[in-house]
Amino acid sequence: MHRHRMKINDLTISYIDEGSGDTVVLIHGFCGSAGYFEKIIPELSEHYRVIAPSLRGHGKSSAVCDPYTIEDMASDVYQLLKQLELEKVTMVGHSLGGYVTLAFAEQYPDMLNGYSLLHSTAFPDSEEAKEGRNKNIELICENGIEPLINALIPKLFAPKHVKTLEDEVEHVREIGMNTSVTGAKGALKAMRDRMDRNEVLKNSKVPILLIAGEDDQIIPSEKVFSQSTPFIRTKTIKDAGHMGMLEAQEEVIATIEEFLNVTFPTK
Template sequence: MNTKSVKLSDATIGYVDQGEGNPIVLLHGFCGSSRYWEKVIPELSKSYRVIALDLPGHGESSMGKDGYSIEDYADNIKGLLDQLHIQKVTMFGHSLGGYITLAFAEKYSGHLNGFSLVHSTAFPDSDEAKKGRMANVEKVNIEGIKVLIDGLVPKLFSPENVEQDYVNTAIEIGYSTSPRGAISALTAMKNRMDRNHVLKTTSLPVLLLAGEQDQIIPAEKTFSVSGDNIQQKIVKNAGHMSMYENHQDLILEIQEYLARI
């Protein structure tokens, strides 16, 4: 995938822009990159313009400041879309990317045709999870990014899939995350607000996707709100990383959702 870049006021954003048609945006999770979607983009780009970006401090994107909030990430995405002269998109956010998608939907709903949480949740961190975020910040500061990634990535996959080669790909992608990028994202996730009200009040079509064997965010945390405009779907044979573990079914769910909106 060929990566382009744009310079914003507080970051330089690397992104993939492939295909033609109605634009869709793919946001990766913590310590990921646009490469997370490399099995998904070729199929979706046959019918849509697919934009997959690297969050600040991840992949090929740099950071111009420390201490990003979830809202700051959403502003970065709006800045990228403005530079590309794109008015409306459908946004798919994986994990951390889902938290950002909800912030974008709250602030910039007029620029969305719809949105999807992929292995993500509208709930904030629990007190226990917040302590875990800060422990990971300390780990990065003391031991470095590789130690964090080696412990984190295998937990993202279903126990049945943890020996697959793609787990090593996700680890390699994780190693490319800058320590500043990881620390900023950990702090942003710890401090994020409850955004179930966004799901409850939006009139946009929403797709909530959960992994059948997700050990990080179980389905009940993803399926927090029901409504006529909200689809709830389980991806079989997948943990937290269906874009690797069962990309065929993930693509089908995305395509069926896009065809309805």
């Protein structure tokens, strides 16, 4: 798999670049990396160019200590795509990556043929969720990244998969453990302070795909399917938690490819 690094302002962004043709951009979730998509990139790249960046402070992308926002992370992705001389893409954002995708759709709508939220939501954090973010910031400041990852892993997968998908669970654990404390803190603050983007979903005039996991313990389907318009299609992945691309790999690939056939109709 072809991995690259690109300098963007004061950051170095790591990304996977596979395949050729119309471009799909995959954006991972919190304490993840481009490695979240390693199982689905080979099949998607048979027909498309696939770009999968690691967000700032995640994977092998550098971190910044200053506070930053979801909009800043969307700008990182935009700058990467511009340097790659890409004019139009379809974007798929997982969890945190979905928040980034919605910010991208708001700031750079002309660059999108369509977009998908994979186990993500347009809603902002509730007050309870914000308090949870603050507690996690305190946790990693005092004890490092390991206790956060150990607490997060069981919630990412459907309960039955924590034991039956041991290799996938370990893969996600290893990626999480490589997240910098600075990156995790910055992302927690950015997620805590993000805005409600239901209006972005409601007003978008490009194809949108909302994908929920039937057994998602982090973002239930009612929060994923927050809007209904003629441009929005929905899909529930059975027997999947928050990591459908690992728990139900073939179904997620088929769902994304069907959507890409809509956003790239000449394919």
